[in-house]
Amino acid sequence: MDRRLSFDECINICNFDYLPEGLEDKYNQYNPNNKPHLIPRDFMSELFEQYQIPEHTRQRLIRGIEAIETDDVLFHFTKFLVEDLCSARNRCDETHYTHMTPGCMNQDGDLYSFLLLLACVVPSMEMLQKRSVPEAYYEQIPHQPLKHQLEKLVLHGDSKVDDFPWVMNFYTCSIFLLDRFYFIPYRFGDPFTMFRHVSTQEVIALRHAGEEFRSDGQRSGINDVYDSQGCFTSEWLENGECIIANRMNPMGFVERDKTTILKKEWEPVLQEGDMLLALHIPAGPGYTPDRLKNSMSLAIEFYGKYFPELPIKGFWSASWLYDTRLSLLLDNEKSNIVRVQRQFYNYPTLEGDGMLRYELFGDRKADPLAGPDTFTTSLQKAAAAYMQTGARFNTLSMIVLKEEIGQIGSMPYITDTDIEQFRRTVDSHLREVNG
Structure with a gap:
C-alpha cells in the first residue's frame, strides 16, 4: 500500500x-x-x-x-x-x-x-x-x-x-497447564472488596451497595426465582473510622445482617481492577486439595518468574462445582467436590444452574426430572431429587489469595460457624413461600 x-x-x-x-x-x-x-x-x-x-x-x-x-x-x-x-x-x-x-x-x-x-x-x-x-x-x-x-x-x-x-x-x-489446572491472567471486577485483619490475618469480603438478594443470600432473579417477601438490598456505610456492609459468607452467600470493621484494623487486599489468575478445570482425575495447592504454588512461581510485570494477587474461578448446595448431597468428608470448594472464598454470581445441567445432564436447558431412568451416577440422582423439591443450583465464583496457598487443605476461609449459618440460610426463600 x-x-x-x-x-x-x-x-x-x-x-x-x-x-x-x-x-x-x-x-x-x-x-x-x-x-x-x-x-x-x-x-x-x-x-x-x-x-x-x-x-x-x-x-x-x-x-x-x-x-x-x-x-x-x-x-x-x-x-x-x-x-x-x-x-x-x-x-x-x-x-x-x-x-x-x-x-x-x-x-x-x-x-x-x-x-x-x-x-x-x-x-x-x-x-x-x-x-x-x-x-x-x-x-x-x-x-x-x-x-x-x-x-x-x-x-x-x-x-x-x-x-x-x-x-x-x-x-x-x-494459558498454561501447571500440574492439574489451567491458569490465565484475569482482571478482577466483581462488586466487593476483600480485607485482611492486620493482626489475625483473617480475611473478610464485603459486598458493595445496591444489589438485591433473596433471603438465602443469592442474587434475586437467579434461575428466574425471586423473593418478594424476604429480599434485602446490600448497603455500604463508611466514615473515617469504619465500614458497615454486608459480609459475603465464604460458603457462597451474602449475609443479611451487616458487619462493621474498623479501618485501622483491616487493610484492603483485593479491589476492583486488581490482577488475578483465572483457574480452569480440565476433565480427568486428580481434582483434590493437594493438587489444587500444588498447581497454585506452581502458578505463582511461574508468573512471578516469567511475567513479573503482572501484580498477581491470587486466583479467581467460576464453576458449578463450587455450588455449596452440593455439600447437602455429597459426603462432606470423602467427596473431592466438597473438599475442594471448602478451600475457597466462595461467593454468589448472576449465573444460575445452566452449567450444572450441562455437566450433569448434557444440556443447559435439560429437565432432570424428565428422564430419571437414564441417570447413571449417584450425583445425577441426588441433584434431580433435590431439584424436585423446588430447589435450584447456582454457579458460584471463588477467590483464593496467594497468601493462603500454604493453608489449602485446612479451609483457610470457611469456619464451622460459616457452615452452620449456610445450613440455616440455604433455601430459606423456599421455606418462606411454602410456609
Missing part, C-alpha cells in the same frame, strides 16, 4: 460480518510489520506432516492463506488483528473476539477465523521465547484445539471455530 489506510477505510474494504468494538484506537496505535507471510510456510509444512493432512486439505488451507496475503488491505488489517490477539490476554483486554468472516474474500472466507488464530501461534511462541519461558510450558498448548479443528476440516470440510474466545487462549499461548 502506498499509504496507511484509516480504520474506517480498512473495515469498509474488508467488509467483516463481525468485528469487536473498541478496535479503532488500537489500530491507530499499531505499528505495521513488514513480514511477507501471514503464517510461515515451514510451520504449515510441519503441521501437515504431524497430522498427516491430505493433499486437498493442504491446498485449501494454503489457498486461503494466499487469498489473505495477496489482498493488501486484508493482509494489513489481519496482521493488526494478530498482534492484538497475541497480547490481549496478558493485558486482560476484555475485547470480545469471536468468529468473523471478511466479505472481501470471495473464496475460502469460511477459513478466515481458523487462519487468523493459526497465525497467532508462531508470534506468540516467539514472545514467550523472548521471555525465556522454557518450550516445555507452551509447545503443546496450541495443539489442544488444533487437533480437533484439523480433524473437522479433513473429515467433514468444517472450518468453523467452536468457542472462539476459549480456544483463542490456546492459539495465543496465553
Whole structure:
C-alpha cells in the first residue's frame, strides 16, 4: 500500500460480518510489520506432516492463506488483528473476539477465523521465547484445539471455530497447564472488596451497595426465582473510622445482617481492577486439595518468574462445582467436590444452574426430572431429587489469595460457624413461600 489506510477505510474494504468494538484506537496505535507471510510456510509444512493432512486439505488451507496475503488491505488489517490477539490476554483486554468472516474474500472466507488464530501461534511462541519461558510450558498448548479443528476440516470440510474466545487462549499461548489446572491472567471486577485483619490475618469480603438478594443470600432473579417477601438490598456505610456492609459468607452467600470493621484494623487486599489468575478445570482425575495447592504454588512461581510485570494477587474461578448446595448431597468428608470448594472464598454470581445441567445432564436447558431412568451416577440422582423439591443450583465464583496457598487443605476461609449459618440460610426463600 502506498499509504496507511484509516480504520474506517480498512473495515469498509474488508467488509467483516463481525468485528469487536473498541478496535479503532488500537489500530491507530499499531505499528505495521513488514513480514511477507501471514503464517510461515515451514510451520504449515510441519503441521501437515504431524497430522498427516491430505493433499486437498493442504491446498485449501494454503489457498486461503494466499487469498489473505495477496489482498493488501486484508493482509494489513489481519496482521493488526494478530498482534492484538497475541497480547490481549496478558493485558486482560476484555475485547470480545469471536468468529468473523471478511466479505472481501470471495473464496475460502469460511477459513478466515481458523487462519487468523493459526497465525497467532508462531508470534506468540516467539514472545514467550523472548521471555525465556522454557518450550516445555507452551509447545503443546496450541495443539489442544488444533487437533480437533484439523480433524473437522479433513473429515467433514468444517472450518468453523467452536468457542472462539476459549480456544483463542490456546492459539495465543496465553494459558498454561501447571500440574492439574489451567491458569490465565484475569482482571478482577466483581462488586466487593476483600480485607485482611492486620493482626489475625483473617480475611473478610464485603459486598458493595445496591444489589438485591433473596433471603438465602443469592442474587434475586437467579434461575428466574425471586423473593418478594424476604429480599434485602446490600448497603455500604463508611466514615473515617469504619465500614458497615454486608459480609459475603465464604460458603457462597451474602449475609443479611451487616458487619462493621474498623479501618485501622483491616487493610484492603483485593479491589476492583486488581490482577488475578483465572483457574480452569480440565476433565480427568486428580481434582483434590493437594493438587489444587500444588498447581497454585506452581502458578505463582511461574508468573512471578516469567511475567513479573503482572501484580498477581491470587486466583479467581467460576464453576458449578463450587455450588455449596452440593455439600447437602455429597459426603462432606470423602467427596473431592466438597473438599475442594471448602478451600475457597466462595461467593454468589448472576449465573444460575445452566452449567450444572450441562455437566450433569448434557444440556443447559435439560429437565432432570424428565428422564430419571437414564441417570447413571449417584450425583445425577441426588441433584434431580433435590431439584424436585423446588430447589435450584447456582454457579458460584471463588477467590483464593496467594497468601493462603500454604493453608489449602485446612479451609483457610470457611469456619464451622460459616457452615452452620449456610445450613440455616440455604433455601430459606423456599421455606418462606411454602410456609
